Amino acid sequence: MDKMSIGQHISQQFNAELEDIRTRVLNMGGLVEQQLADALTAVMDENTELAELVINGDLKVNAMEVNIDEECSRILARRQPAASDLRLIVAVIKTITDLERCGDQAERVASIAMRLTGGRENRNHYEDLVHLGNHVRQLLHDALDAFARMDPEAAVQVARDDINVDKEYDALTRQLITYMMEDPRTITRSLDVLWAARALERIGDHARNICEYVVYLVRGKDVRHVSLDQMEEEARKR
Amino acid sequence: MDKMSIGQHISQQFNAELEDIRTRVLNMGGLVEQQLADALTAVMDENTELAELVINGDLKVNAMEVNIDEECSRILARRQPAASDLRLIVAVIKTITDLERCGDQAERVASIAMRLTGGRENRNHYEDLVHLGNHVRQLLHDALDAFARMDPEAAVQVARDDINVDKEYDALTRQLITYMMEDPRTITRSLDVLWAARALERIGDHARNICEYVVYLVRGKDVRHVSLDQMEEEARKR
Numbered sequence: 001m002d003k004m005s006i007g008q009h010i011s012q013q014f015n016a017e018l019e020d021i022r023t024r025v026l027n028m029g030g031l032v033e034q035q036l037a038d039a040l041t042a043v044m045d046e047n048t049e050l051a052e053l054v055i056n057g058d059l060k061v062n063a064m065e066v067n068i069d070e071e072c073s074r075i076l077a078r079r080q081p082a083a084s085d086l087r088l089i090v091a092v093i094k095t096i097t098d099l100e101r102c103g104d105q106a107e108r109v110a111s112i113a114m115r116l117t118g119g120r121e122n123r124n125h126y127e128d129l130v131h132l133g134n135h136v137r138q139l140l141h142d143a144l145d146a147f148a149r150m151d152p153e154a155a156v157q158v159a160r161d162d163i164n165v166d167k168e169y170d171a172l173t174r175q176l177i178t179y180m181m182e183d184p185r186t187i188t189r190s191l192d193v194l195w196a197a198r199a200l201e202r203i204g205d206h207a208r209n210i211c212e213y214v215v216y217l218v219r220g221k222d223v224r225h226v227s228l229d230q231m232e233e234e235a236r237k238r
Numbered sequence: 239m240d241k242m243s244i245g246q247h248i249s250q251q252f253n254a255e256l257e258d259i260r261t262r263v264l265n266m267g268g269l270v271e272q273q274l275a276d277a278l279t280a281v282m283d284e285n286t287e288l289a290e291l292v293i294n295g296d297l298k299v300n301a302m303e304v305n306i307d308e309e310c311s312r313i314l315a316r317r318q319p320a321a322s323d324l325r326l327i328v329a330v331i332k333t334i335t336d337l338e339r340c341g342d343q344a345e346r347v348a349s350i351a352m353r354l355t356g357g358r359e360n361r362n363h364y365e366d367l368v369h370l371g372n373h374v375r376q377l378l379h380d381a382l383d384a385f386a387r388m389d390p391e392a393a394v395q396v397a398r399d400d401i402n403v404d405k406e407y408d409a410l411t412r413q414l415i416t417y418m419m420e421d422p423r424t425i426t427r428s429l430d431v432l433w434a435a436r437a438l439e440r441i442g443d444h445a446r447n448i449c450e451y452v453v454y455l456v457r458g459k460d461v462r463h464v465s466l467d468q469m470e471e472e473a474r475k476r
């Protein structure tokens with residue numbers, strides 16, 4: 001399915017509705033990306049005001065999820081879509097659930113940023129954390145880009161990159177554990193960094209889920225529980 | 239909507255399909271409950287064989303998710319359901335995503351059980367962990383029961399109980415942090431207990447999500463991002 005096939009409906013109105021739903025998902029994704037970027041800046045700059053903005057901003061993410069979900073139900077009921085149109089709606093319902101949970105994780109990072117403010121001892125781990133965060137931001141951005149372009153092969157590349165995020169997360173975890181062992185007074189703060197890292201790693205998983213829906217949507221194959229190589233094979237089939 | 243309304247379709251076949259999908263969700267839920275129970279037993283008894291069974295069993299959970307999803311798409315395409323039938327299908331699509339993620343968390347607890355085997359130092363925290371786990375099991379069971387009986391008021395009670403799970407999780411986290419600070423040699427193992435506790439707490443969140451879908455399905459109101467009191471108000475409306 002490409003943008004061409006969206007243009008083949010008899011009803012112009014239906015086309016417009018499907019386009020609109022895609023645009024809304026991308027807007028929601030854009031907001032979540034911004035929330036994540038702001039949460040990372042809040043950590044790095046110890047900016048509690050920005051952290052509060054992120055926490056309050058999650059309400060907007062939630063509202064977008066509810067609105068898009070309602071619109072999907074309306075389209076299912078009125079238009080009774082089939083084939084690739086139906087897959088688009090199902091993929092959207094799933095994608096926005098993952099986006100909403102990315103938003104929750106960004107909010108979590110912002111809450112941790114508020115707690116971390118004022119300490120100086122762990123700054124080098126902050127940088128590692130923000131490095132991981134920027135990697136995850138790129139991953140989420142690329143996943144949304146694959147969704148926007150309905151490009152299953154790009155989606156597979158993003159899913160592959162999530163492995164690197166996991167590796168970076170594991171390395172940071174090991175460093176933090178060593179650090180805690182060497183100086184137990186840092187345990188509370190190091191755990192906060194660890195929780196933030198885990199939240200970021202979870203966003204990577206959600207981005208990967210979104211990539212799986214892109215393959216499903218375009219190729220009609222459910223690739224959620226298969227290997228990356230199998231996912232790639234399905235993505236290449238035409 | 240109650241079971242009566244499912245019986246009002248002109249097509250007996252359609253009724254049978256909707257009943258079948260509900261049964262499949264409950265079977266999937268039953269399997270996830272069992273996976274969780276086995277993961278907790280594996281922790282408590284340091285039973286690595288059982289832990290491995292749980293890890294392998296997650297494939298079954300995943301397969302059930304994929305099958306139910308396919309069946310939902312088939313029903314959407316062929317039957318073009320409206321009103322409460324459509325809400326049932328949408329609620330099922332969302333519920334099985336949460337159930338699958340509960341399964342992932344049970345698998346995570348089982349993996350941690352394998353790592354924890356052989357150490358004796360933290361046994362008292364094991365008991366706290368299993369206590370939390372049993373609370374979460376009950377929560378998941380009650381959420382599935384509310385789904386089975388399509389009982390929105392019961393669903394609200396379950397959602398309220400998730401607050402107690404969160405409190406129990408917070409208390410255990412605090413205990414573990416104190417313990418690590420007192421004896422840094424326990425950090426690695428204590429963190430494993432902490433990760434397992436977090437996995438259990440996440441299952442509680444998923445159970446709460448399922449409760450929200452029950453209210454949506456029966457009352458037609460999206461209560462995902464509202465307060466518990468508002469959720470209760472919606473659940474009571476007829």
